[in-house]
Amino acid sequence: MSKMRLFSRLQCCCSSNFARYALVLPVLLFGINAISGQKTESLPILCGNEVFDHIVKNRYPDLHRAFRATFEESQNRPVAAADRSPVTIRVVVHVVWKNPEENLADSIILDQIAGLNEDYNRQNADTANLRDIFKPAAGNPQVTFELAEIVRVQTTANFELSLLGSDLLLNLKTGSQGGSDARDPAQYLNLWVCKIQPLTFGGLTLGQVLGFAFPPNNLGNWPADSGAPTLEQDGVVLDFRTIGRNNPNLVENPDGSGGNLTIRGRTATHEIGHYLGLRHIWGDGGVLGLPNDCNQSDGIDDTPFAGAQSAFDCDKTRNSCNKMEPHYGMDMPDLVENYMDYSSEDCMNMFSQGQAAHIQSVLAGPRKSLVQTSAAPLTVIGAEMPRLYPNPARAGLARLVLPGQWQSGVIDLIGADGRIVQRIEPAGGSIQVEQQIRLDTDRLQPGWYAVRVQTAARVWVEQLLLLP
Numbered sequence: 001m002s003k004m005r006l007f008s009r010l011q012c013c014c015s016s017n018f019a020r021y022a023l024v025l026p027v028l029l030f031g032i033n034a035i036s037g038q039k040t041e042s043l044p045i046l047c048g049n050e051v052f053d054h055i056v057k058n059r060y061p062d063l064h065r066a067f068r069a070t071f072e073e074s075q076n077r078p079v080a081a082a083d084r085s086p087v088t089i090r091v092v093v094h095v096v097w098k099n100p101e102e103n104l105a106d107s108i109i110l111d112q113i114a115g116l117n118e119d120y121n122r123q124n125a126d127t128a129n130l131r132d133i134f135k136p137a138a139g140n141p142q143v144t145f146e147l148a149e150i151v152r153v154q155t156t157a158n159f160e161l162s163l164l165g166s167d168l169l170l171n172l173k174t175g176s177q178g179g180s181d182a183r184d185p186a187q188y189l190n191l192w193v194c195k196i197q198p199l200t201f202g203g204l205t206l207g208q209v210l211g212f213a214f215p216p217n218n219l220g221n222w223p224a225d226s227g228a229p230t231l232e233q234d235g236v237v238l239d240f241r242t243i244g245r246n247n248p249n250l251v252e253n254p255d256g257s258g259g260n261l262t263i264r265g266r267t268a269t270h271e272i273g274h275y276l277g278l279r280h281i282w283g284d285g286g287v288l289g290l291p292n293d294c295n296q297s298d299g300i301d302d303t304p305f306a307g308a309q310s311a312f313d314c315d316k317t318r319n320s321c322n323k324m325e326p327h328y329g330m331d332m333p334d335l336v337e338n339y340m341d342y343s344s345e346d347c348m349n350m351f352s353q354g355q356a357a358h359i360q361s362v363l364a365g366p367r368k369s370l371v372q373t374s375a376a377p378l379t380v381i382g383a384e385m386p387r388l389y390p391n392p393a394r395a396g397l398a399r400l401v402l403p404g405q406w407q408s409g410v411i412d413l414i415g416a417d418g419r420i421v422q423r424i425e426p427a428g429g430s431i432q433v434e435q436q437i438r439l440d441t442d443r444l445q446p447g448w449y450a451v452r453v454q455t456a457a458r459v460w461v462e463q464l465l466l467l468p
């Protein structure tokens with residue numbers, strides 16, 4: 001009933017644009033409502049890639065076709081299992097903030113990077129929660145994310161996706177409009193963090209977008225002179241409340257039950273999945289004009305058909321499509337453990353083998369320029385940045401080299417839990433061309449750490465992996 005009330009209110013806001021969107025918006029709303037429960041007073045939560053797809057499909061059909069063609073091409077050129085190898089992607093995090101709570105601490109961003117590295121290497125502790133019938137299908141994308149830089153921009157701008165608009169938060173990605181310019185998108189995954197305003201239509205609040213991402217595109221397919229978003233917008237946008245597992249800013253439950261949505265940094269895992277070519281596992285049936293008949297596919301064989309997205313719960317009894325799955329040779333329940341569903345982040349714990357293979361195919365194809373081979377030297381942005389070596393390092397061996405301008409900085413060694421395990425204050429004295437500092441890692445447990453150098457003007461952060 002509440003759905004009808006929501007829809008009838010929409011009909012009241014007829015504008016010249018309404019006819020164009022009338023066919024699309026109701027199904028989008030029904031899709032959102034399916035995950036929001038019955039209480040319309042709560043704010044539905046959604047991944048913005050539905051909105052993204054809607055805008056691109058309607059405003060930039062050439063670009064939409066290019067994204068689809070790139071997906072098909074990646075599917076048709078799988079990387080043989082024997083040829084798959086661990087890859088590293090460098091990440092630039094742009095924190096674009098207005099209110100102080102949006103200016104996330106380094107420790108929260110570092111925790112997010114650590115969580116991504118667990119999820120994308122199947123080292124997350126909750127892999128054990130995967131149901132036995134799906135264990136053979138669990139895959140490992142073998143992608144490591146390395147934090148290259150945190151860029152902080154204080155702004156007065158608002159960031160709001162508009163269903164009737166044509167821009168996809170262009171201002172967030174434009175320094176002259178209160179945002180932050182991308183670092184070379186061919187070489188870095190640009191990850192913008194901001195407060196995403198609620199999604200509205202005709203003054204009616206439809207929901208809260210937590211993030212969205214550009215899917216991969218062969219560079220030659222970016223349509224020239226079409227007014228479409230350019231390569232400089234490529235990357236991932238995330239709401240500041242979704243970052244990290246130690247973030248004090250919370251997202252309310254979408255079902256109106258009070259409490260807060262469980263956030264385990266997996267909005268980033270999900271959105272970067274889109275960035276690396278994955279689609280929602282239910283194939284987006286029931287939204288954006290697609291029928292909801294269990295025939296919508298994400299193009300990946302080992303993610304079972306689903307008639308709808310999960311409702312932010314962990315219902316492992318759900319089987320929304322009674323349908324023979326060719327890959328499994330039987331009907332299968334919905335795969336609520338998958339990162340590309342809308343499950344609670346509490347029960348997400350896996351990519352499938354098909355998804356992992358697709359990610360590797362994308363990283364050998366349209367996103368090849370991102371890949372850092374382990375043999376390549378660490379590249380830092382700009383000249384004269386601190387250097388950490390060796391990395392990974394055995395306990396006691398990690399060293400930090402500081403160029404002159406960084407020698408006035410405070411050095412912190414930070415654990416995965418965000419606590420500072422060692423602080424080195426600047427020694428003073430004359431500035432040298434380079435200063436070498438031995439980090440006190442002798443007694444530390446193996447694992448991920450972060451090294452941060454903070455001067456009055458700048459912050460530099462690098463991940464350090466201590467080996468056993």
Ligand SMILES: [Zn+2]
Nearest residue numbers: 047049270280
């Ligand atoms: Zn999504």
